[in-house]
Amino acid sequence: LNTLKLVQQKLETALPKGRVVLFSRDDHDEYTKDYSSAAPVEPSLIVEAESQDEVATVLKVANDFKVPVTPRGTGTGKSGGSVPLPEGIVLGLKSMNRILDIDVANKMVVVEPGVITKTLQDELEKVGLFYPPDPSSYKICTIGGNVIENAGGPKALKYGVTAEYVVGLKGVWANGKRFEYGGKLYKNVAGYNFVQLLVGSEGTLGVITEITLRVRLLPKVQTDILVAFNSVEDASKALLAIQNARIQPVIAELMDKTCVKAVESFLGNSIPNSHAGAHVIFQVDGNDSDHTQKEAEILSDLCRQHNALDVSLATTDKEKEVIWNVRRNVSEALTAFSEHKESVDISVPPSKIGEYLSHIESLNTSENHCVLGYGHLGDGNIHVNILNLGHSQEKWATLFPAIERSVFQKAVDLGGTITGEHGIGLSKLPYIDLMFSEEDRANMKAVKAVFDPNAILNSDKAI
Numbered sequence: 081l082n083t084l085k086l087v088q089q090k091l092e093t094a095l096p097k098g099r100v101v102l103f104s105r106d107d108h109d110e111y112t113k114d115y116s117s118a119a120p121v122e123p124s125l126i127v128e129a130e131s132q133d134e135v136a137t138v139l140k141v142a143n144d145f146k147v148p149v150t151p152r153g154t155g156t157g158k159s160g161g162s163v164p165l166p167e168g169i170v171l172g173l174k175s176m177n178r179i180l181d182i183d184v185a186n187k188m189v190v191v192e193p194g195v196i197t198k199t200l201q202d203e204l205e206k207v208g209l210f211y212p213p214d215p216s217s218y219k220i221c222t223i224g225g226n227v228i229e230n231a232g233g234p235k236a237l238k239y240g241v242t243a244e245y246v247v248g249l250k251g252v253w254a255n256g257k258r259f260e261y262g263g264k265l266y267k268n269v270a271g272y273n274f275v276q277l278l279v280g281s282e283g284t285l286g287v288i289t290e291i292t293l294r295v296r297l298l299p300k301v302q303t304d305i306l307v308a309f310n311s312v313e314d315a316s317k318a319l320l321a322i323q324n325a326r327i328q329p330v331i332a333e334l335m336d337k338t339c340v341k342a343v344e345s346f347l348g349n350s351i352p353n354s355h356a357g358a359h360v361i362f363q364v365d366g367n368d369s370d371h372t373q374k375e376a377e378i379l380s381d382l383c384r385q386h387n388a389l390d391v392s393l394a395t396t397d398k399e400k401e402v403i404w405n406v407r408r409n410v411s412e413a414l415t416a417f418s419e420h421k422e423s424v425d426i427s428v429p430p431s432k433i434g435e436y437l438s439h440i441e442s443l444n445t446s447e448n449h450c451v452l453g454y455g456h457l458g459d460g461n462i463h464v465n466i467l468n469l470g471h472s473q474e475k476w477a478t479l480f481p482a483i484e485r486s487v488f489q490k491a492v493d494l495g496g497t498i499t500g501e502h503g504i505g506l507s508k509l510p511y512i513d514l515m516f517s518e519e520d521r522a523n524m525k526a527v528k529a530v531f532d533p534n535a536i537l538n539s540d541k542a543i
């Protein structure tokens with residue numbers, strides 16, 4: 081504790097007045113947790129940095145005194161990544177939220193890490209540009225958090241995940257030294273690719289303070305299509321037929337019957353065809369409305385050929401809102417109906433989704449629990465929800481770990497991964513052995529030690 085007092089004094093001397101804040105349970109509860117079910121932990125100090133210099137100061141002092149540091153965006157992570165360590169410092173980045181440069185000529189944008197994803201998307205739209213990665217949390221999460229978790233989203237099917245857009249990074253290593261890699265470059269193969277090493281590194285190597293992203297031209301037309309299918313299998317076959325017809329949907333979001341029924345009761349509204357085995361939201365986009373309309377019609381016909389019970393098109397904002405309202409409420413509806421809900425984000429090769437979903441269905445051995453999956457049909461990333469509907473807490477404590485392990489194990493057996501979007505963080509660390517050998521983990525730790533020899537940055541997580 082004396083060390084912490086000294087660190088506090090050093091930081092208070094080096095940083096602007098009021099920047100260093102002593103943690104208080106009453107005022108700073110949000111800093112103890114993220115959106116995962118990882119247990120909350122109280123840090124000692126909070127610094128919401130406002131510049132790269134301030135980030136460097138915090139890291140230099142923390143490194144000198146070997147005090148743990150947990151970087152934090154807005155804490156929307158779903159794997160415990162921004163849950164701090166006791167007697168450590170939370171280094172917040174959300175106040176570094178300036179869009180520094182929208183470069184229309186080069187189709188690049190330079191931002192600070194605390195910019196909210198939707199804010200960036202809205203600003204780009206004004207000049208006809210488009211940043212596709214769209215985690216469902218896009219209204220509340222930061223671009224820095226997206227880069228560090230390599231966030232995905234529904235549009236990954238056509239446009240890929242965050243990594244595909246990051247071309248340059250500035251930041252600070254754990255010892256307080258600054259780095260700068262890449263830039264406004266579409267092609268750059270000089271040296272090791274440190275930019276992509278940092279993307280998805282879960283805040284274990286360095287702190288990002290500036291990001292250069294390539295962006296796209298904004299398509300002029302987007303049409304959403306909600307399809308009710310007899311079964312998930314029919315939905316998967318329809319998607320394959322659509323792609324074979326040379327139509328690449330932007331989105332193919334799957335919800336099974338349990339999800340739709342849960343939303344129906346949660347909202348108290350009746351949802352058309354809620355008895356259907358699966359609902360899928362497709363989106364097609366383009367620049368020519370006639371062409372996009374034609375693609376939407378072909379897609380609809382192919383769905384009907386695969387036993388679709390109903391197909392509805394939405395082009396106006398109001399129509400789209402009706403379709404997306406169901407998807408947006410799935411997570412909350414499932415939470416409302418269960419005593420404990422764990423949501424994990426496995427990913428399998430898309431062709432294995434049917435087999436994977438049959439496996440999780442087979443885990444429903446009691447009416448007192450339910451295992452179900454929804455999510456990104458096209459790219460194989462499924463959000464598996466494990467719900468306790470009525471087991472006693474003692475019974476659930478014995479059942480849950482075996483169910484969760486089986487959920488992960490099957491994904492790995494099918495050539496998949498235990499996390500497609502949310503990261504290992506704290507929540508998936510108990511299952512990392514399914515993915516990596518001891519040697520693999522030692523190699524990752526050796527890489528970390530190059531950049532963070534005193535193990536101050538998120539050292540309890542990810543690897």
Ligand SMILES: Cc1cc2nc3c(=O)[nH]c(=O)nc-3n(C[C@H](O)[C@H](O)[C@H](O)COP(=O)(O)OP(=O)(O)OC[C@H]3O[C@@H](n4cnc5c(N)ncnc54)[C@H](O)[C@@H]3O)c2cc1C
Nearest residue numbers: 153154155156157161215216222224225226231232283288
């Ligand atoms: C309702 C909801 C829906 C979601 N949907 C999706 C989805 O569709 N796809 C998806 O991928 N994720 C999704 N997420 C998860 C989450 O929003 C993403 O992981 C997001 O990228 C986290 O951003 P954040 O700013 O909240 O980061 P935080 O949660 O604050 O931090 C995440 C990790 O990044 C580190 N970190 C943060 N900023 C920096 C920085 N500048 N430098 C170094 N390390 C840093 C933290 O230490 C932590 O390890 C969802 C979350 C919620 C609550």
